Amino acid sequence: MTPAIKVWSLHLLVLALLFAAQFVLPPYHATNLARIMVLAVFAMGYNIAFGYTGLLSLGHALFFAAGMYAMGLSAWHLDAQAWPALIAGLIAGGAIAGAVGLLALRAVGVSFMIVTLMFAQAGYLTLLYLNSWTGGDEGFVIAQNARVLSGFDMATDTPRFVAAFVLFAVGLLACLWLVRSPFGRVMIAMRENEERSRMLGYSPFHVKLTALVLSGVYAGAAGAAYGMLFGYVGATFATIQYSILPMLYVLLGGAGTVLGPFLGALIMFYLIDITSAYTDAYFFVVGAALVGLVLFAPQGILGALRERVLKWLP
Amino acid sequence: MTQKHIGLAPSRRAVLKAAGAGLLTAGFAAPVWSQAAPVKLGFQLHRTGIGAAYGRWYERTAQAALKVVNDAGGINGRPVEIVFEDDGTDPKRGAEVVEKLTRQHNCDLIFGPLFSHVVIGSAPRAAELKVPYLVCSEGFHVAGGMLNRWTMQPGITDVRAQVSSMAPWVLANLGKKVAMVFPDYAFGHDHRDFFSAAVEAGGGQVIAQIAVPPTETSFTRYLPQIPNDTEVLYHVMVGPAVLTFVKELGEFYGTGARPEIFGFIDSLEAVDLASPGLAFLEGTHFWEGHCRNQQADASEFETAYRAAVGVDANGASVSDAKDVSTYAHMFSVWETLHIIKAGMEASGYQGAADRQRFVEAVEAMTDMPESLAHVQGKKLFNGKTHQVFGHQFISKVEGGKLIKVHTTSIEDSLYPDAVDYTTQSF
Numbered sequence: 001m002t003p004a005i006k007v008w009s010l011h012l013l014v015l016a017l018l019f020a021a022q023f024v025l026p027p028y029h030a031t032n033l034a035r036i037m038v039l040a041v042f043a044m045g046y047n048i049a050f051g052y053t054g055l056l057s058l059g060h061a062l063f064f065a066a067g068m069y070a071m072g073l074s075a076w077h078l079d080a081q082a083w084p085a086l087i088a089g090l091i092a093g094g095a096i097a098g099a100v101g102l103l104a105l106r107a108v109g110v111s112f113m114i115v116t117l118m119f120a121q122a123g124y125l126t127l128l129y130l131n132s133w134t135g136g137d138e139g140f141v142i143a144q145n146a147r148v149l150s151g152f153d154m155a156t157d158t159p160r161f162v163a164a165f166v167l168f169a170v171g172l173l174a175c176l177w178l179v180r181s182p183f184g185r186v187m188i189a190m191r192e193n194e195e196r197s198r199m200l201g202y203s204p205f206h207v208k209l210t211a212l213v214l215s216g217v218y219a220g221a222a223g224a225a226y227g228m229l230f231g232y233v234g235a236t237f238a239t240i241q242y243s244i245l246p247m248l249y250v251l252l253g254g255a256g257t258v259l260g261p262f263l264g265a266l267i268m269f270y271l272i273d274i275t276s277a278y279t280d281a282y283f284f285v286v287g288a289a290l291v292g293l294v295l296f297a298p299q300g301i302l303g304a305l306r307e308r309v310l311k312w313l314p
Numbered sequence: 315m316t317q318k319h320i321g322l323a324p325s326r327r328a329v330l331k332a333a334g335a336g337l338l339t340a341g342f343a344a345p346v347w348s349q350a351a352p353v354k355l356g357f358q359l360h361r362t363g364i365g366a367a368y369g370r371w372y373e374r375t376a377q378a379a380l381k382v383v384n385d386a387g388g389i390n391g392r393p394v395e396i397v398f399e400d401d402g403t404d405p406k407r408g409a410e411v412v413e414k415l416t417r418q419h420n421c422d423l424i425f426g427p428l429f430s431h432v433v434i435g436s437a438p439r440a441a442e443l444k445v446p447y448l449v450c451s452e453g454f455h456v457a458g459g460m461l462n463r464w465t466m467q468p469g470i471t472d473v474r475a476q477v478s479s480m481a482p483w484v485l486a487n488l489g490k491k492v493a494m495v496f497p498d499y500a501f502g503h504d505h506r507d508f509f510s511a512a513v514e515a516g517g518g519q520v521i522a523q524i525a526v527p528p529t530e531t532s533f534t535r536y537l538p539q540i541p542n543d544t545e546v547l548y549h550v551m552v553g554p555a556v557l558t559f560v561k562e563l564g565e566f567y568g569t570g571a572r573p574e575i576f577g578f579i580d581s582l583e584a585v586d587l588a589s590p591g592l593a594f595l596e597g598t599h600f601w602e603g604h605c606r607n608q609q610a611d612a613s614e615f616e617t618a619y620r621a622a623v624g625v626d627a628n629g630a631s632v633s634d635a636k637d638v639s640t641y642a643h644m645f646s647v648w649e650t651l652h653i654i655k656a657g658m659e660a661s662g663y664q665g666a667a668d669r670q671r672f673v674e675a676v677e678a679m680t681d682m683p684e685s686l687a688h689v690q691g692k693k694l695f696n697g698k699t700h701q702v703f704g705h706q707f708i709s710k711v712e713g714g715k716l717i718k719v720h721t722t723s724i725e726d727s728l729y730p731d732a733v734d735y736t737t738q739s740f
Contacts, residue, residue, distance in 0.1 A: 026417070026418075027417050028413055028414060028417035028418045031413055031417075032410070032413075035410070125527070125528075125529065128498065128499045128527075128528060129498065129527075131498075131499060131500055131503050132503075135500065136499045136500035136503065137430075137431055137499045137500050137501070137528075138430045138431050138434050138453070138455065138500040138501075139405065139431055139434055139435060140434065140460065141434060141437065141438050141460055141461065142438075155438070155441075155442045156442070230409060230438070230439065231438030231439070231442075232405060232409065232434065232435040232438055234405050234431050234434065234435055235431075236404060236405055236406070236431060236435075237406070272407075273410070273414070276399075276400050276402075277399075280361055280362055280400065282362075283362075
C-alpha cells in the first residue's frame with residue numbers, strides 16, 4: 001500500500017467513524033461530538049498558521065469571533081438567511097485575518113504573537129464598546145428562522161450533527177489536500193527555514209499572509225457555524241481564552257498533523273467535562289496534562305506517533 | 315515485591331450475614347418515600363470563574379432550601395435531589411452543562427444561574443431540549459423578550475424594575491441632579507438607560523453619564539468629570555474595581571463637601587463593609603435586593619431562612635465572620651426552589667413528559683405572599699413575561715452596617731409588558 005493510499009484511507013475511515021458515531025452514541029455525547037467537530041475546524045485553522053507555517057498567533061479568537069459576529073449580526077440586523085449569514089462569517093474571518101496579517105506579519109516570533117494578541121484584545125473591547133449593535137458582553141440569541149439551513153433546522157439534533165460533520169469533513173479534506181500540495185510544502189519550508197525558502201525564490205510575506213488568511217477562513221467558518229448551530233453569539237468567544245484554546249488543541253493533538261487538532265479538541269473537551277465533576281481545579285488538571293505533554297511528548301500525541309511509528313502521517 | 319494483606323479478613327459467610335442484616339435494617343429505617351424515585355433538579359452553578367463568590371453561596375442556599383423541602387415531604391410525596399454542575403461562569407460551558415444535566419443526569423429541570431451572558435448562552439439549548447430553565451439572573455433579558463417559553467425568572471426581580479422603583483425615592487430624598495458612573499458594557503448600560511428614563515420621568519435630571527471601560531484599574535481621570543453641581547452620584551461599579559473606585563472617590567473629595575452617593579450592592583456582594591478603603595461609604599446609600607444586616611423588623615420567615623442557610627446577623631457565614639454572603643441575591647435560589655415545588659405540585663408533575671404542564675402551572679401563578687417560601691417578601695408574578703416583581707430595599711451605611719431606610723412598593727416597579735411568552739409554542 002502506497003503512503004498516499006494509507007493517508008487517504010485513514011482520513012476517510014476517521015470520517016466514516018465520526019459519521020456513524022451519531023447512530024451509536026448517547027444523545028449527550030453526540031451533541032458534544034458536534035461541538036468538538038466545529039471547534040476542531042477552528043483548531044485546524046490554527047494548525048495551518050502555527051503547525052504548518054510556524055506562525056505563533058495569540059489572536060485567533062478575533063478571527064473566530066469575526067466569523068461568529070458576521071453571521072450573527074447579519075442575521076440580527078439585516079435579517080439575512082442562514083447561507084448568506086454563514087458565508088459572511090467565512091469571508092469576515094479571512095478578511096480580518098488578512099488585514100491583521102498585513103500589519104502583524106511585519107513582526108516575527110514573540111513580537112508577532114504580541115501584535116496578534118493586541119489586535120484580538122482591541123476586537124474584544126470593540127464588541128463591548130458597540131454594545132447597542134453587538135449585544136456587548138451579554139451577547140444575543142440567533143433567531144430561529146436564521147438557523148434553517150437548506151430547509152434543515154439547526155436547532156434539532158440530527159441536522160446539527162450532519163452540518164457539523166460536513167463542515168468538519170470539508171475542512172479536514174481541504175487541509176489534507178493543502179498540506180500535501182506544493183503550496184503546503186512551501187508553508188512547511190517557511191516554518192523550517194524561512195531564509196532558505198527566501199533564497200529559493202519564495203516570498204515569506206506572501207506565503208505567510210496566504211496561510212494566515214486560510215487560517216482565518218477556517219476560524220471564521222467555525223465561529224459562524226458555532227453561533228448558528230448552538231444559537232448564541234457573545235463576546236466571551238472573543239476573549240484571549242479562545243485564542244489559547246485552539247493552540248492547546250493543536251499542541252495536545254500534534255502540531256503539523258492533519259488529525260491532531262481534532263484529537264486535541266476531543267481530549268481537551270472530555271478532560272474538562274470529566275474532571276469538572278470531581279474537582280473545582282479542573283484547569284489545574286488540564287495544565288498538568290499539558291506540562292506533562294510538553295515534557296514527555298513535545299510533538300503532541302500524533303506528532304509523537306509519527307516520529308516513532310507512523311512516519312507517513314501527514 | 316509481593317504485598318501481604320494483614321488485619322481482619324472476613325469470611326464469605328460473615329460478609330453475607332452482614333450484608334443481609336444491613337439490607338434488612340435499611341429497609342426498616344428508610345423513610346416512606348424511599349419507594350418513590352426522586353425528583354432530580356439540575357443546578358447550573360457558577361462554582362468557578364468570575365461568578366464563584368455568588369456560586370459558593372448559591373450552592374449553600376440551594377442545599378438549605380433542599381433540606382427544608384425534603385423535611386416537609388418533598389415534592390408530590392417524592393424526595394428531591396439536586397445535581398450541581400459547574401459552568402465556569404462561561405456561556406459556552408453553560409450550554410454544555412444544560413445538555414449534561416438534561417441528558418446525562420436526566421434532571422427534570424434546571425435552575426440557578428445568575429450571570430446574564432451564561433443565561434443568554436444557555437437558554438436556546440434549554441428550549442431545544444424542552445427543559446424548564448429557571449434563572450436567578452436579575453437581567454432584563456427574560457422580560458425583554460430575548461429568550462423563550464422554557465426560560466423563566468420567578469425568584470428575583472430584574473434591573474429595570476429595580477432602578478425604576480427606586481428612582482422616585484432617590485429624587486425625593488437625595489437630590490434631583492444626578493451624575494452616573496457605570497461600567498461601559500451591557501450591565502452598566504441597562505442602569506444608564508432605565509435609571510435615566512426614571513429620573514427624567516420623575517422630574518430630575520441626569521447631568522452626566524460617565525462610562526468607565528471594563529479594563530480600567532484606576533478612576534482618577536474619570537472623577538473630575540463629575541459636575542460640581544451634582545447632588546447625587548449614582549455608581550454601579552462591579553468586581554474588585556469597586557474597592558479602588560471607592561478609595562479614589564474618597565481621595566478625590568477628601569474631607570470637603572461631597573454629593574449624596576447611591577450605589578448598587580452588587581458592587582459589594584461578598585465584600586466586608588469593614589474592608590480597608592471602604593470607610594468613605596459611611597453615610598451613603600445602597601440598593602439591596604435583600605437586607606444583608608438583619609433588620610429590627612425582620613420577619614419570622616427571614617429569620618428562619620437566615621438560620622437555615624447559616625448566615626449571621628451581619629450577613630456573614632455563622633462559621634466564619636470573614637466569609638460575607640451574597641445576601642442581596644441568593645434568596646432567589648431559595649424562592650425559586652419553592653416555586654419549583656409549587657409548580658410541580660400544581661401540575662401533578664410525574665416526569666419529563668409533564669415539563670410543559672409545569673411551565674404552564676408556573677405561568678398561571680400571580681400573587682406570592684410573604685412566607686417561608688418567599689422570605690424576601692411578597693411577590694407578583696407576570697406569567698406573560700415570565701418575570702416576578704417584588705419589593706426593593708434602600709439602605710444607608712451607618713456604623714459600618716447597612717440599615718434599611720426605605721422599602722419600595724411592587725407597583726412602583728411595574729412596567730408595560732415587552733413580550734407575551736404564552737403566545738409562543740413549546
